[in-house]
Amino acid sequence: MYKTYKTQGIVLKRIDWRENDLLVNIYTKDYGKIKAICKGGKNINSKMAAHLEPFSLVDLFLIKSNNLEKIAGAVCLSNFSEIKNNLEKIYYTSQAINLVNKTIKQGKKDEKVFNLLKNYLIILKSSYNFSKDKYEFLFSIFILKFLSILGYMPELYNCVICKRKLEPSENAFNYEKGGIICKNCKKDYVFNQNQNICQEDISEQTIKIFRLILKQNCDRLLKVKTNQKILNQVNKIIRNYLMYNKYD
């Protein structure tokens, strides 16, 4: 028996499949990440394949048969053409799309991931005259929210070791423990020998920005006023935290 269903999704990646088909990775709203076959998709005249370009937001009709999804229909809601005309936007879109594609396993539904990615693409699409730093900050916001959804939300209020409420100064971010470590505990912390970096100093303003990232939406966060030094620290620590938790 074939089961037909409908959902919305964002195309993550597509590759050639067998002689005439495409295999498409899609992050869907209702079923998480799926891999589906687009029959005849390699044909240059395939109307369906034209709706399934990477980064596109699509309405999908899927057929499930023997563990393999087939795409019965696809209607592109937005192909984010404003992104595809700008190299910087393409770069930051690819970074987020690849992160989702590599990190997320098939078949685990999480509407929060779908909404985060969709929202990120909409901001990139409509971004105008963003500086490189602003794009970097936007991607940092994406990473920290994404990691938090996946269960790596950092502890930002109490020391990850002694659990005491944090004092405003001389704290560090501990990648291994996933959060802030106080000045007393950081001196005694024994590093895991396999890691190059394990913790680094973090300023009070950077901690405040981290807290805001976990509370507010991307649009509001991009309006936060801060200085370059803080922004650099935010970007550096969030990227290191991602590297530490990457499992690909």
Ligand SMILES: [Zn+2]
């Ligand atoms: Zn402590």
